[in-house]
Amino acid sequence: MEDFEVVIIGAGICGLAMALALHKKGIKSVIMERSESLRNVTGAAIGIRPNGWRALDQLGVAKNLRHTAVRLRRTPWDGETRCLRRKDLIDTLYAALPLGTVKFGCQLESITFGSQSTKHVLRFIDGSSILAKVVIGCDGGKSIIANFLNLKPTKTFxxxxxxxxxxxxxxxxxxxxxxxxxxxxxxxxxxxxxxxxxxxxxxxxxxxxxxxxxxxxxxxxxxxxxxxxxxxxxxxxxxxxxxxxxxxxRYRVPWDLFMGTFCRGTVTVAGDAMHIMGPFLGQGGSAGLEDAVVLARTMSQLGSDNGESKSKVMTHGVEEAFNQFVKQRRMRVVRLSLQTYIIGMLWGTSSILKKIMYIMLLILLFPYQHSHTDYDCGYL
Ligand SMILES: Cc1cc2nc3c(=O)[nH]c(=O)nc-3n(C[C@H](O)[C@H](O)[C@H](O)COP(=O)(O)OP(=O)(O)OC[C@H]3O[C@@H](n4cnc5c(N)ncnc54)[C@H](O)[C@@H]3O)c2cc1C
CATH class of the missing domain: 3.30.9.30 (D-Amino Acid Oxidase; Chain A, domain 2)
Known part of the structure; x- marks a missing residue:
């Protein structure tokens, strides 16, 4: 059975950004993607607000991406906002990765703890299996890794x-x-x-x-x-x-994000697999980019071998790194998810009474409605 140090499931925006962030910190990873090629068409385009640009800057791809889309004029205090073709974003992240990082046509079916070792056994629908020391689930809103972590199922607006x-x-x-x-x-x-x-x-x-x-x-x-x-x-x-x-x-309810256990040993989730939310703030993708920067930073600080071979990860250090990652990300994604949840409920209801209630809640909890764009995920 092939044996890997760090395996990422899913080559969406978050999975690719995750592999790139780890690569920039000298940590080697491999991405297992179920599709036969990059999924760079679905969804057409994606708005990136200032917090997303900060993360892309850290990943070293912002400069090229800025050339692909005009800067939007919103309000003067809103900062840099552009709408990128998803293809440009995904292709750019992919091109920045070492050749062969993504293995296509690998649909994860299940994950179990290996009986003989501390490694995890990942089984794919074609019957093949691999061993992985560290697993990062970036497998979207119906994540198998989230199920493994016993997270509650996501819901639909x-x-x-x-x-x-x-x-x-x-x-x-x-x-x-x-x-x-x-x-x-x-x-x-x-x-x-x-x-x-x-x-x-x-x-x-x-x-x-x-x-x-x-x-x-x-x-x-x-x-x-x-x-x-x-x-x-x-x-x-x-x-x-x-x-x-x-x-x-789809969305994960804010209180599940508040309470959920997002890592177990050396397995964690990021991106939509962790915090899928309604698109009303245009932040789901950017939050996944932020996850990548924060997780790679904590992995590099706590989880990788400080010797000459940074491609070796240390199990105890990774566990601590994942705990830190979840700690640093939890309230950020709870707030985003709560704001989108209330907006989604507001748009989805036809009851005037409920509409008034949701508007009051938004005013009360989010008096500055764009403050989510001020977030800075920090240096990689
Ligand atoms: C209508 C709409 C508009 C949006 N607009 C914006 C916006 O303007 N700005 C913004 O920031 N965000 C926006 N978002 C949110 C954004 O699209 C998502 O947050 C982002 O694409 C999530 O990326 P991800 O990599 O976490 O997950 P995904 O894009 O879902 O990628 C998951 C990957 O995992 C793979 N996968 C899944 N299961 C398996 C498996 N079992 N084995 C192997 N591979 C697997 C999938 O094939 C896929 O490639 C919007 C969302 C919607 C629905």
Missing amino acids: PLSAVRGLTNYPNGHSYNHEFARFTKDNNIVGRIPIDDNLVYWFCLQRKDENVWEDPEVIRQSTLELLSNYPQEIRRMIENTEMKSLSVTHM
Whole structure:
């Protein structure tokens, strides 16, 4: 059975950032990803706020990424915000990793403690198994590693999101800012990526259908937005078909984040596997980038061999590093998740009374609604 020191499950934004952060600290890791290639199309684009840029700066990839998207004008105190094509972000993180870091087509089926050693046995759906001293679950909202840690299952908001990219070959005329339109209980957001490409999303009360066919997604979105201005409908009509997707929004309830045990021995979770949240603040991905910086820092301080071979990790040190990681991250993700939870409930309810209650809670708990962007994950 092949034997690894550090195994990351999942090559999404968090898994790739995690491997890169560890690599920058001299700690070798391998990522096991179930897809046959990088999942760099789904979701179309992602907004990165100042806290996310701080993490990307630490990972050494911010400079290149800044060239791929215009800086958005919001309010003067909001700092740097850009909307990146997911493909640009994921491809850039991947390209910064040593060749062969990601093993594709490896879908984890189960994880168990090895009977003969302190290592974990990771079993994959093709029947193969490997041993791993350290396991970091970056396997998203339905994480097998989170189950292993006995975390409660994630839940779904009564909302779903359609997302897409629209290219304007002769340029669009929109300002470089986030525009939001609300009508008939639907919310449409439009954000320019550059002078030709626009990212848009449409939030709607949950539709039980999970469409995969892009043409069906486009037609049903157009039907839903039949009362919207022609300009919005044209944007959706002209969407790049391969960029279209529908997502039912999942979240981990804030009190589970407050109470949950996010590490056990040398196994932990990060990114959506730890703290999946509604997209209402545009922070889930950036929080995963922050996780990567903090976890690699604590691993380097406490868990890696101080000798010439930093690729060897020390079990006791890693346990301590993971405890520190969870300690440093817990309240940050509890606050993000609580704010998104209340916003999600506010948008998802039709009861006026409940709406008033949620608004009051937001004012009370989050008087400065953008303070989450001030967070600094610190040096790698
Ligand atoms: C509508 C919407 C809009 C959003 N907008 C923003 C935004 O503007 N800004 C922002 O910061 N965030 C945003 N987010 C959140 C952001 O997309 C997520 O937080 C982020 O993509 C999570 O990354 P991840 O790597 O943790 O998980 P994922 O992206 O889910 O990646 C998990 C990876 O693990 C792999 N995997 C899963 N199970 C296994 C297994 N058993 N074996 C092997 N591999 C496995 C998957 O194939 C995948 O590659 C948004 C989310 C939604 C739904």
